[in-house]
Amino acid sequence: MLTDWPHVINEASVWKSSVYADESSWIVHFTESQLAEIEQAARQVLASGQGPTSFRKSDFSLPTVASLLDDLLRTLHKGRGFVFLRGLDVTRYDIDTLKIIYWGICSYLGEGISQNAQGEAMSAVTDYGDSFEGNDPYRHNIRAHRTTTEIHPHTDSCDYVALLCVRPAKSGGESAVVSSLAASATRIFPGPGGKRNVRKTTQLPPHPRLQLFQRENVCAI
Template sequence: MSTTLVLLLLLDNGGALTLQNGDHELAVNSLAVVVVVVVAVVLVVFYKKAVSLVPLGPISGSLAAGPGLPAGFPRAVDSPLVWEGAQFENEKEYVLHMHEADVEEANNALRCFKEFGRQGYEVSRDTFPLPNLGKRLEALKLEIHQGRGFGVVRGLHPEKYSVEDLSMLQLGLQCYIANRHGRQDRKGNMMVHIIADDSSAAAAGHHRHSTNPITFHNEEAGDVVSWMTRSTAASGGRCIIASCYTVYNVLAQDRPDLLRVLAGADWPFALPQFQSRPILFHHEGRLMMNFGRTPLIGNQTHPRCESLPSLSERQLEALDAVEKIARATELAITTKPGDLHFINNLAVLHRRQGFVDGAAAAEKRHLVRMRLRDDQLGWALPDELRNEWYQAFDEHRRSKVWHLVPMPPGYYPLRAQPN
């Protein structure tokens, strides 16, 4: 027999109230009606007010922070950005393979662009038309900004192109993912060449020129980090990524106290300039993470000024926890020459496997990195990150320099840039 009670409120013409439960009726005077209605209205108003305080956005989180969580942060996030590397056993899930017709379409767009004598910074969907491939790239754009947060475009063969043409293909394809390019240092370098370089101690110890492994981090600026692989190392050098959202959920369940540490405003970043700010943000309904160990701890190439604050034991513990969880859930991507990688720099961490170059040019690791932002799908930024984005993407104040090939260290201010 069901224990469910069905209550019906029946108001007759005389103002009497009848509560009906099945075959039983109970008469109640009209005063009770007023009390019930008033209470109901108050509850509805309170409920609507409470719901209106919940931030709307792509994250489906709890209405209230759990014990120990930073104020305003959800107990857990439910998003396509929550993933583990084991989910992507088949690379077809994240690699956009350019078919022969796609490559020919890209080559035609390149010829069209060159015939009009345009400069690289003028590349756009209008000047680099891809009527068919562009639709697939548009789907990837949504994945980068609103989906899993990463993807690879594969199918170009670098040996078939000049350096100039290969660079233009990189710019042409990535303009379908994001329409703005960011400066990567104070000299306005738009393209950074990631190669092994032991010509000086400063170069050999820098992230972009070292052959050593690098821990998980984000770039200092850019919603999207993109790089083309011109050639791969003889061994090692794989790109390895992990979801910030997965890291968050694990910590929210097991160590919410460390999330409070990560969201604290007292992280003493030394590079590119000193700033105390959080590592972890919850802004307009989105989780974001932005950090690197070098700006916080220093290294031989970037010695930390003794006058700057050092990290506390709790902060070091939080960094180690992020690294541990990221490594346990990471995805290692085997890169091929011509691959064009895209990762959401605010939601996906990346690191590099150590590598060994070979004697032949084709066995020397060479990536060309760019930082991107899209006017249509770019994320709203917390105040603490806006200055770095402004320095990178302001269109009116600063020059832009496009080096299509690696240049001597003097062309890049290595000591001022951690990545």
């Protein structure tokens, strides 16, 4: 059991939104040559007959874009923890090609894993018309991204999450990014004179989950 918890969390991934008020500091625009390279890689995968989630990084050749994605991976792992990519014209491609481009780019940032009971490694965020009583779809084994309910900031059981916007929502659909470490630091390590806001209770939440975190070869719950 770890006993030497730090009193201050001081990492690049601990930030407030005011630090990134300037969008140009965290939005990356693909160049025309980079987009052409990505499109060519997608066409090669299509020609091979492989499906959107059945190929690997080695099948999606990006001779020059790879270095950019390596830089972005370092930003995810050691930096602020999020990136925003722009420039891909989603209207140029059919949905299968878009999925291949999406999966191909993501293959340079990590290994895709199953995200639901159906074993899907890629799932559409859209309203499927799933209905439920109350305000918690998970109580009815329904994923929130299949409904119109608001999804509050949370962490998932993976290292990174990727989203591709294929078309704007009819209404709503805004996304937000939150520094979970900053939120935790504020609650647990509020600074001199501050009050710790950590609730002690014998009551388990409706859906208890053990969340495992690994940092610098140290694993904690």
